[in-house]
Amino acid sequence: MITKRIIPCLDVKNGRVVKGVNFEGLNDVSSPVELARYYSENGADELVFYDITASFEGRALFTDILREVASTIFIPLTVGGGINTVEDFDRVLKCGADKVSVNSGAIRNPDLVGEAAKRYGDQCVVLSVDVKRVDGVFRVFAKGGRENTGMEAISWIKRCVDAGAGEVVVNSIDTDGVKKGFDLEMLDAVCNAVSVPVIASGGAGCIDHFTKLFQAIPTIDAGLAASIFHFGEVKISDLKNTLAKEGIPMRIVRLG
Amino acid sequence: MVAIVDYGVGNLFSLGSSFRSIGVETVVTSDPTVLKKADRIVLPGVGAFGDAAKKLRDSGLAEVVVAEARAGKPLLGICLGMQLLFEKSFEYGEHPGLGLIKGEVRPIAEVIPTDLKIPHIGWNALHFGARRHPLFRYIEEGDCVYFVHSFYGARCEESVIATAEYGAELTAAVAYENVYGCQFHPEKSGEVGMKILRAFCEKEA
Numbered sequence: 001m002i003t004k005r006i007i008p009c010l011d012v013k014n015g016r017v018v019k020g021v022n023f024e025g026l027n028d029v030s031s032p033v034e035l036a037r038y039y040s041e042n043g044a045d046e047l048v049f050y051d052i053t054a055s056f057e058g059r060a061l062f063t064d065i066l067r068e069v070a071s072t073i074f075i076p077l078t079v080g081g082g083i084n085t086v087e088d089f090d091r092v093l094k095c096g097a098d099k100v101s102v103n104s105g106a107i108r109n110p111d112l113v114g115e116a117a118k119r120y121g122d123q124c125v126v127l128s129v130d131v132k133r134v135d136g137v138f139r140v141f142a143k144g145g146r147e148n149t150g151m152e153a154i155s156w157i158k159r160c161v162d163a164g165a166g167e168v169v170v171n172s173i174d175t176d177g178v179k180k181g182f183d184l185e186m187l188d189a190v191c192n193a194v195s196v197p198v199i200a201s202g203g204a205g206c207i208d209h210f211t212k213l214f215q216a217i218p219t220i221d222a223g224l225a226a227s228i229f230h231f232g233e234v235k236i237s238d239l240k241n242t243l244a245k246e247g248i249p250m251r252i253v254r255l256g
Numbered sequence: 257m258v259a260i261v262d263y264g265v266g267n268l269f270s271l272g273s274s275f276r277s278i279g280v281e282t283v284v285t286s287d288p289t290v291l292k293k294a295d296r297i298v299l300p301g302v303g304a305f306g307d308a309a310k311k312l313r314d315s316g317l318a319e320v321v322v323a324e325a326r327a328g329k330p331l332l333g334i335c336l337g338m339q340l341l342f343e344k345s346f347e348y349g350e351h352p353g354l355g356l357i358k359g360e361v362r363p364i365a366e367v368i369p370t371d372l373k374i375p376h377i378g379w380n381a382l383h384f385g386a387r388r389h390p391l392f393r394y395i396e397e398g399d400c401v402y403f404v405h406s407f408y409g410a411r412c413e414e415s416v417i418a419t420a421e422y423g424a425e426l427t428a429a430v431a432y433e434n435v436y437g438c439q440f441h442p443e444k445s446g447e448v449g450m451k452i453l454r455a456f457c458e459k460e461a
Contacts, residue, residue: 001421003379003400040446045379071273075446076402096269098444121303123375123404166375195373221378251379251400253446 003249004214005045005222006236007078007199008229010035013052015061017230032065033072039229040073042236043253047073048101048169048224051081063095070096078126084108089116093124101126101169104142106160107149117164122196127165129157131186132173138186145173153186154193161194168194169224171201179205179228182213187220197221204228207242214248258457259294261321261337262286263312266302271334274443278450280457288320296457297324301336305345305361305407308336309353322354331356331435332456338430338437339407347407356435359412364405368423375406380420380440382428389417389431394451401428401438401445401452408439 011018016030036047049069051062059082070077079092080101089100100120106112106127117125130145131138131153138153157168170190172183182203191198200213204225213223228234237253244250258275260268262284275282282298283290291297299321301308312318325331333341342353345361353361365374379400384392403420409427418429420440430437436456442449 001381002376002403003381005378067269070270072277074270074274074277074443074449076444093267094269096267096273098267098270123302123377167377197373197377219373221373254396254399 001249003045003251004220004243005199006043006210006240006250007046007048007222007224008039008044008236009048009050009201009224009226010230011050011052011226012062012065012081014055014058015065018052033068035230036069036073039236040075041253043240043251044075044236045222045251046076046078048078048080050101051079053082063091066092066095066097080126080128085112086115086119089120089124093120099124099126099167101128103128103130107140107142107151110159110163113160113165114163117166122164122166125165126167126169127157127160128169128171129153129160130171130173133186138189141173145171145176154189157190158193161196165196167197167199167221169199169201172203175203176201178203181205181209182223184213184216187213188217191217191219199224201225204234207234207239210239210243211246211248214243215246257294258282258296258298259291260284260298260300261291261312261317263308263315263317265308265311265336266300268300271298271300271443274450274453275457278454278457280453286315286317288316291317291320291324294329296330296332297321299331299333299337299340301334301340303336305336305339305347305353306349306351309340309345309351312340312354318354322356325356325435328434330456333435333437334443335405335439335441338439339409341430341435341437342409342412345407357409357412357415357430357432357437359409359415359430361407362410364408364422364424364426367408367410367426372423375404376420376422376426377404378402379445380422380428382418382420382440383425384418385416389429391429391431391436391452391455392418393455395448399448401440401442401448403428403440405439409437
């Protein structure tokens with residue numbers, strides 16, 4: 001049976017992980033390579049790297065790091081941040097990324113998803129979307145959630161999936177950072193609208209929130225989180241063991 | 257030395273790195289001489305079958321890979337590379353494969369319930385059946401590996417060495433003599449994947 005995926009997300013700026021904290025056995029908490037290895041050894045099913053660097057030098061550093069991660073960690077890697085053109089896809093795929101996540105780039109250039117899917121295959125193109133309720137309607141937000149595009153979210157997601165997005169990461173701005181649980185209503189609406197894998201993001205504060213996510217929405221494929229993993233509030237191995245005990249299919253990594 | 261066949265499809269970065277991590281030297285090559293000199297050959301592949309099969313044939317590498325495999329050199333096809341080992345594929349039309357393994361490639365939509373998502377993407381457990389193939393000697397029944405595919409190996413019962421359950425029993429790996437194929441990506445399957453690659457590299461050439 002296909003397992004549900006647990007995905008830690010690492011924001012990288014100027015070659016360093018933002019929000020790194022102390023883990024036992026980890027010498028450099030803001031080293032993307034060390035943190036990625038730690039997560040991989042603890043059972044992460046996939047890693048997402050967001051490049052939040054604005055400078056050209058920072059971008060070059062990011063691809064160097066990506067290459068190093070891909071040389072040492074052998075689980076699927078998704079890369080996002082600053083993906084605006086098919087050339088950007090090419091740049092990160094050559095460095096070992098398996099999937100490329102587009103967000104604002106797809107909003108600015110509505111043909112990007114289709115062009116990239118045609119060149120690299122649907123499985124390579126991940127649509128990432130920041131969604132917030134405005135007067136009871138799900139709206140797509142751009143620029144890291146600061147700007148309301150006015151687009152209705154479900155139809156935007158459907159349009160991108162039809163164009164070739166092979167997976168969708170739904171980040172609820174309403175629940176993000178609040179740590180009161182995933183946005184089940186929003187995620188359910190997306191899962192009902194598309195037939196590609198949907199990854200939940202925004203709101204995870206404890207193990208119980210993941211249990212609720214997978215139990216409430218059987219068609220959701222994965223849960224993504226950043227700070228609760230980075231701050232050590234939830235250990236991935238504990239999370240996966242607990243979910244497995246609840247009957248949710250998990251890949252359990254045997255140690256040794 | 258393991259030769260990874262470079263015929264212009266797919267991303268070979270992770271594949272090379274994964275072999276390096278288990279201490280095996282690789283060369284990514286489109287040179288028939290290098291393929292002939294290698295101890296083992298890996299046939300990777302992503303994308304569409306028809307396009308990949310054509311590229312492999314047009315480059316002249318199909319002929320070399322088949323000749324080397326028939327002469328007994330261990331060959332491992334991965335993902336689309338596994339599908340290419342079969343006689344033919346029904347992915348958007350009908351396309352001939354390398355014919356090294358009996359069987360054909362068909363859409364998983366034909367055998368799985370309609371409510372399941374396509375592609376079959378993510379980590380799924382391997383099942384070996386009654387006998388465990390040497391390729392899996394370092395891993396356990398039920399270990400998970402990473403899949404991404406919409407087509408599967410069909411009518412290949414006698415060469416199936418592992419299956420994965422996804423609304424149906426899908427072919428996860430095949431073997432016929434010195435020719436092996438994995439539908440999943442060992443190079444993306446963490447420790448379990450590395451153990452499979454190690455077993456492939458340790459097989460007597």
